[in-house]
Amino acid sequence: xxxxxxxxxxxxxxxxxxxxxxxxxxxxxxxxxxxxxxxxxxxxxxxxxxxxxxxxxxxxxxxxxxxxxxxxxxxxxxxxxxxxxxxxxxxxxxxxxxxxxxxxxxxxxxxxxxxxxxxxxxxxxxxxxxxxxxxxxxxxxxxxxxxxxxxxxxxxxxxxxxxxxxxxx
Amino acid sequence: xxxxxxxxxxxxxxxxxxxxxxxxxxxxxxxxxxxxxxxxxxxxxxxxxxxxxxxxxxxxxxxxxxxxxxxxxxxxxxxxxxxxxxxxxxxxxxxxxxxxxxxxxxxxxxxxxxxxxxxxxxxxxxxxxxxxxxxxxxxxxxxxxxxxxxxxxxxxxxxxxxxxxxxxxxxxxxxxxxxxxxxxxxxxxxxxxxxxxxxxxxxxxxxxxxxxxxxxxxxxxxxxxxxxxxxxxxx
Numbered sequence: 001x002x003x004x005x006x007x008x009x010x011x012x013x014x015x016x017x018x019x020x021x022x023x024x025x026x027x028x029x030x031x032x033x034x035x036x037x038x039x040x041x042x043x044x045x046x047x048x049x050x051x052x053x054x055x056x057x058x059x060x061x062x063x064x065x066x067x068x069x070x071x072x073x074x075x076x077x078x079x080x081x082x083x084x085x086x087x088x089x090x091x092x093x094x095x096x097x098x099x100x101x102x103x104x105x106x107x108x109x110x111x112x113x114x115x116x117x118x119x120x121x122x123x124x125x126x127x128x129x130x131x132x133x134x135x136x137x138x139x140x141x142x143x144x145x146x147x148x149x150x151x152x153x154x155x156x157x158x159x160x161x162x163x164x165x166x167x168x169x
Numbered sequence: 170x171x172x173x174x175x176x177x178x179x180x181x182x183x184x185x186x187x188x189x190x191x192x193x194x195x196x197x198x199x200x201x202x203x204x205x206x207x208x209x210x211x212x213x214x215x216x217x218x219x220x221x222x223x224x225x226x227x228x229x230x231x232x233x234x235x236x237x238x239x240x241x242x243x244x245x246x247x248x249x250x251x252x253x254x255x256x257x258x259x260x261x262x263x264x265x266x267x268x269x270x271x272x273x274x275x276x277x278x279x280x281x282x283x284x285x286x287x288x289x290x291x292x293x294x295x296x297x298x299x300x301x302x303x304x305x306x307x308x309x310x311x312x313x314x315x316x317x318x319x320x321x322x323x324x325x326x327x328x329x330x331x332x333x334x335x336x337x338x339x340x341x342x343x344x345x346x347x348x349x350x351x352x353x354x355x356x357x358x359x360x361x362x363x364x365x366x367x368x369x370x371x372x373x374x375x376x377x378x379x380x381x382x383x384x385x386x387x388x389x390x391x392x393x394x395x396x397x398x399x400x401x402x403x404x
Contacts, residue, residue: 052351065328065360066350067337074339074352 012057018046022054026061033062036072040079049080085120085127087146087165094133096140105141105158106130112159113166125166175241190232190243191219201245202254202283204261205320206233207370209394210329216320218257218283221245229253251287258287263294264343265301266315267373274374275384280318297343304349306356310368310378312347317375319345323367326393335361347375369393 012019025042029035039062043054050073059069073079089109093102109128110116120127136142139151143158145165150158172183177190177199184193189212194201204216214234221232224242229250232243244250261267261280269275301314324336324347335358339348349355368376369392377386 055351065334065337067334067348067360070348070351071337071339075341 012053019057021046022058026058031062033064036062036064036069037076040069040073044079048086049083052081083120083124083127084129086125088127088129088144089162089165090129090131090134090144091117092132092134092136092140092142092144093130094137094140096137097133097142100141102130102141105143105153105155108155108159109162113162121166126162173237173239173241175237175239175243177243178245184237186237188237190221190230190235190237190241193237194232194245199245201232202286203233204279204283204318204372205322207322207326207390207393209397210322210325210370213321213325216257216318218254220250220253222247222250255287255289258283258289259292259294261318262289262292263296265297265299265317268315271383272316272374273377273381273383273386274316274388275386277386277388278374279372299343302346304355305379306354307358307361307363308356309363309380310355310365310376312349312355313375313377314346315375316373317347318373319347320372321347322370322372322390323347323376326366326370330393330396331362331364331366333360333362333364336367366393366396 022039022043025039026035029038036058039058040050043058044050047054055069055073056066058064059066062069073081091097091102091105091109093106106117106128113121113126113128115121115126115128117128117130131144134142134144134149136149136151139149141153143150143153145161150161170185173186175182175184175193177194177197182193182197184196191201191203191206191212201221202218204218205214206212206216206219212233214231217231219232220229221235222244223230223235224244232245262284267280269278269281272278275281301317303314304312319338321338324338327336328334335349335355336347339346339352349358350360355361365378368378369389371377371388372390374386
């Protein structure tokens with residue numbers, strides 16, 4: 001319909017190292033449309049989430065309709081359209097962790113840092129998430145800070161670690 | 170080609186292998202209720218209305234996506250199937266906000282017809298009353314999510330017949346919605362050709378032209394199959 005839709009014409013900066021990483025992946029996959037999920041994985045890893053202009057770039061590169069790409073992204077919980085924050089704190093709320101006080105940890109995070117699960121701090125430094133069992137029940141209660149599993153956490157210790165992460169940038 | 174012998178509702182039929190149960194039933198005027206099936210595009214088995222009972226199988230299978238096999242014994246009118254048809258129909262109505270009285274498709278709606286056909290006099294499930302968007306950004310057409318039953322006929326027509334693939338489905342579970350491009354307004358779509366085939370394919374009043382009001386919708390879903398047949402002749 002409209003010829004100059006700003007979303008799709010969004011030129012990504014060719015010099016951006018993140019775009020180079022996606023471009024390399026696209027080339028490696030030979031621009032095959034069925035490599036969509038692999039390319040989205042790479043894009044989510046380098047950006048932390050999937051901005052619309054990146055989706056537009058991928059859809060053009062793989063010759064896939066925009067709606068198809070968007071539908072794939074929204075189907076899988078792994079992909080996120082919104083930023084999850086520079087640092088992520090994922091609290092396991094599986095049965096074992098819940099019994100060992102996952103909710104107490106979440107309440108403490110909310111009162112000390114002011115963020116609830118799914119929220120990202122205003123400066124985009126920290127995002128809080130929850131997961132139903134990360135498979136580390138022996139380490140309950142478990143928290144994953146920036147992809148690093150923290151087992152048998154205590155309240156004061158985990159809050160300090162989160163605050164350190166936010167301060168370290 | 171050797172024909173296969175199958176039994177539908179205690180009657181014997183001969184049919185070519187590779188055909189679906191639904192195709193054979195339609196050929197012999199055996200009624201099977203469908204919503205997501207549209208002749209001319211691929212079947213996806215989404216609506217679960219065409220479920221049939223097959224002897225030797227505990228699960229009910231969808232007639233549209235199940236191919237016939239030799240000596241298959243099929244039942245299409247058992248009490249069990251009627252029960253599920255009724256449940257499925259009620260769930261269609263409970264899922265979104267279907268108000269026939271103000272709908273453009275009142276009288277030509279396949280969902281409305283279905284309700285009459287299964288004898289639905291009330292709905293046993295709590296209504297979800299979801300907040301749904303109405304996209305009026307297209308210069309000629311409107312997309313009303315309230316009336317959508319997620320049969321994905323528009324998605325398949327747009328992709329398989331028109332080749333534009335403007336439509337697709339976002340999210341999952343009860344949060345699924347039909348989207349245009351990157352969930353952007355239909356009027357800003359860069360893929361839509363405004364051909365209007367999705368309006369013809371839609372079984373309800375979810376897609377309709379702006380120029381009409383309540384009860385004025387005229388539909389011709391058969392046009393999709395006619396188009397595909399004509400295309401074969403050209404090729």
